[in-house]
Amino acid sequence: AEDMEYRLRTGEVVDEATYPLVPHMRSEEARLQTFSSWPSTSPVTPQDLAQAGLFSQGQGDQVRCFCCGGILNGWEEGDTAWTEHSQHFPNCFFVLGHDVGNVPLQV
Numbered sequence: 796a797e798d799m800e801y802r803l804r805t806g807e808v809v810d811e812a813t814y815p816l817v818p819h820m821r822s823e824e825a826r827l828q829t830f831s832s833w834p835s836t837s838p839v840t841p842q843d844l845a846q847a848g849l850f851s852q853g854q855g856d857q858v859r860c861f862c863c864g865g866i867l868n869g870w871e872e873g874d875t876a877w878t879e880h881s882q883h884f885p886n887c888f889f890v891l892g893h894d895v896g897n898v899p900l901q902v
């Protein structure tokens with residue numbers, strides 16, 4: 796995968812209170828529901844993406860993180876949602892395990 800946008804800048808003091816950037820996507824269930832037109836050929840599943848904080852904006856295989864606002868696309872065989880998210884956006888507070896209000900799916 797490739798990152799399209801880098802909102803959370805490296806090496807800068809950031810105000811944690813401004814995160815998550817997309818508060819209405821804090822819920823994993825809400826994120827999962829955005830994948831209704833997800834390409835079935837994609838090597839990553841909506842479940843994995845939603846769990847990794849990512850949601851679809853309906854544009855191809857492009858997803859965005861509810862917390863850092865980072866955008867990923869171009870998913871390739873062998874990619875996983877978590878590894879790509881953490882490799883491209885290592886300073887994302889959700890990736891770092893901070894409490895950013897994520898609501899996991901009730902199982």
Ligand SMILES: [Zn+2]
Nearest residue numbers: 860862863887
């Ligand atoms: Zn993120």
